[in-house]
Amino acid sequence: xxxxxxxxxxxxxxxxxQLSLTVRKQLDDAGILGVNIMASPGxxxxxxxxxxxxxxxxxxxxxxxxxxxxPVTIDADKVTALGMxxxxxxxxxxxxxxxxxxxxxxxxxxxxxxxxxxVENVGNLICPAAFNLGTHINVLIASIPEGDDKxxxxxxxxxxxxxxxxxxIDLLPYIDFRMDYFKQGVELLNPGLITFPVTATKGDGIExxxxxxxxxxxxxxxxxx
Amino acid sequence: xxxxxxxxxxxxxxxxxQLSLTVRKQLDDAGILGVNIMASPGxxxxxxxxxxxxxxxxxxxxxxxxxxxxPVTIDADKVTALGMxxxxxxxxxxxxxxxxxxxxxxxxxxxxxxxxxxVENVGNLICPAAFNLGTHINVLIASIPEGDDKxxxxxxxxxxxxxxxxxxIDLLPYIDFRMDYFKQGVELLNPGLITFPVTATKGDGIExxxxxxxxxxxxxxxxxx
Numbered sequence: 001x002x003x004x005x006x007x008x009x010x011x012x013x014x015x016x017x018q019l020s021l022t023v024r025k026q027l028d029d030a031g032i033l034g035v036n037i038m039a040s041p042g043x044x045x046x047x048x049x050x051x052x053x054x055x056x057x058x059x060x061x062x063x064x065x066x067x068x069x070x071p072v073t074i075d076a077d078k079v080t081a082l083g084m085x086x087x088x089x090x091x092x093x094x095x096x097x098x099x100x101x102x103x104x105x106x107x108x109x110x111x112x113x114x115x116x117x118x119v120e121n122v123g124n125l126i127c128p129a130a131f132n133l134g135t136h137i138n139v140l141i142a143s144i145p146e147g148d149d150k151x152x153x154x155x156x157x158x159x160x161x162x163x164x165x166x167x168x169i170d171l172l173p174y175i176d177f178r179m180d181y182f183k184q185g186v187e188l189l190n191p192g193l194i195t196f197p198v199t200a201t202k203g204d205g206i207e208x209x210x211x212x213x214x215x216x217x218x219x220x221x222x223x224x225x
Numbered sequence: 226x227x228x229x230x231x232x233x234x235x236x237x238x239x240x241x242x243q244l245s246l247t248v249r250k251q252l253d254d255a256g257i258l259g260v261n262i263m264a265s266p267g268x269x270x271x272x273x274x275x276x277x278x279x280x281x282x283x284x285x286x287x288x289x290x291x292x293x294x295x296p297v298t299i300d301a302d303k304v305t306a307l308g309m310x311x312x313x314x315x316x317x318x319x320x321x322x323x324x325x326x327x328x329x330x331x332x333x334x335x336x337x338x339x340x341x342x343x344v345e346n347v348g349n350l351i352c353p354a355a356f357n358l359g360t361h362i363n364v365l366i367a368s369i370p371e372g373d374d375k376x377x378x379x380x381x382x383x384x385x386x387x388x389x390x391x392x393x394i395d396l397l398p399y400i401d402f403r404m405d406y407f408k409q410g411v412e413l414l415n416p417g418l419i420t421f422p423v424t425a426t427k428g429d430g431i432e433x434x435x436x437x438x439x440x441x442x443x444x445x446x447x448x449x450x
Contacts, residue, residue, distance in 0.1 A: 074377060124320070145267060146267025152299060153294065153297055154348075201401070
């Protein structure tokens, strides 16, 4: 009797990673750029998202998925006030979004006519880093008042980034923030990381970030053709 | 045959809660006040702790347990520079401390001669709220640049507080922060919560907070006699 070959299945990815591929395909098929925005609470995720939408309006249409640990629609309301669709996800206390919630969020958005979906992840520098959502671009918003030592303390989230936005630059004169020390930490974890310094509430620096984003949107659209 | 009585055990507390009682007893027996400091990354936990130690020195001796997700001793080094003992706990990526880590941290501190142990929890507004450490006082440090909507978004952590410190008060002139709106949110979740406005890096407001803490230290010592 010939030895029977036993199939060996290696656990290459977990369920979340698996589902994130489905989400990615859904976005790709629709020619939509998916952007995952992460930050500490109060670093200015919503302010950056609002300023970005305004900078790209009316040419680019943006849908927003808002993650929160509580059932509040404070952020989503600000997005719909600009005439863009928004979905609120209440994680029920969980410290991050995952591919399941992302998938459910997308199902609630009419993707027709959208060019980009921005996900506002839960305000947290730890948990969101471990959960792939299927988006194309991982963005972290750091902020000046948080202090210059954050890359050294929250290494995992910095390692996985495609873009870093440094917000609240206007507060630099009032805060002891060593930009060299901060950037040195970032460079150690993520060499050559694309970085945009901004003050979102005043719109300063948003133009460059929005232009970069627009080039990615055009790129994504061309792939879907 | 008489019906046998079946013992019913209700799961009243989980393992972490159970262990936190042991930690609490250890602190009580030593007459040491345990203070758990929670905050978003960069709200100023370390700055408040350093200012507090300075305000209470040399009469009160403080040990500090520093929680971080990465193996960095940036914060612990600042404490030992003041001549107080510090222990660094690396959670290995976990978003909070728990009673096990707290117990291990205490084991590394010489409790003889200490009046207070301050725990600097991991920078996070979600996870730490769910894990009892056995400390006596839960403190949250909110900060002005985080924005005035945080109590509405991170309800669980506000509900469990004994004290709220509002840090970076000196940035109020440069930031659109509605103090009434903020305090209304806090009041809904935790009526009558003791609150100290401070600017830790300048020492402003620390005196009142330190005096309150000192009264609690005296109280705790008198219980151990």
